Each structure stands twice: as structure tokens, then as C-alpha cells.
Amino acid sequence: MLYVEVTIDKKKKLPAGAASALAVELNKRLQRKFPDVEATVRLAGMDGLSVRNGTPAEREMIEEILQETWESADDWFEP
Numbered sequence: 001m002l003y004v005e006v007t008i009d010k011k012k013k014l015p016a017g018a019a020s021a022l023a024v025e026l027n028k029r030l031q032r033k034f035p036d037v038e039a040t041v042r043l044a045g046m047d048g049l050s051v052r053n054g055t056p057a058e059r060e061m062i063e064e065i066l067q068e069t070w071e072s073a074d075d076w077f078e079p
Contacts, residue, residue, distance in 0.1 A: 023040060026039045026041065034062075
């Protein structure tokens with residue numbers, strides 16, 4: 001099982017429901033390449049990405065998917 005945790009700096013002013021919507025969309029996108037992935041998104045003291053049980057190449061792919069997901073928020077997030 002591959003575990004992914006995304007932390008978003010709680011000082012950032014995100015719309016209500018943004019973190020949970022990101023978690024749903026990110027899981028959808030990640031599961032296309034990694035069927036055994038579990039991704040969580042939470043607010044924390046700083047931005048971060050943690051990947052457990054993954055290789056450096058998998059982490060790089062996950063970073064790219066996260067970046068694409070974040071940049072396309074206008075397509076999938078409705079506040």
C-alpha cells in the first residue's frame with residue numbers, strides 16, 4: 001500500500017471544503033496509476049508532501065500528479 005499525505009499551510013486562505021475536495025480529486029487521479037494508494041490532505045503548519053512505501057520515481061510521479069491536480073482546480077472544485 002502506498003500512502004500519500006499532502007499538508008497545506010493553514011495560513012493560506014482556502015475556500016471552505018477545498019482540502020477535502022482536493023483529497024477526493026487527488027485520490028481519483030493517483031488511483032489511475034497506483035491502484036493501491038491512499039491519499040490524505042490536511043491543514044498543517046507548512047506545505048508538504050509525504051510518500052510512504054514508494055520509490056523515488058513514484059514520488060516524482062506523485063508530485064507531478066499533485067501539481068496538475070492543484071493547477072486544474074478550476075475544473076473540479078466548486079465552492
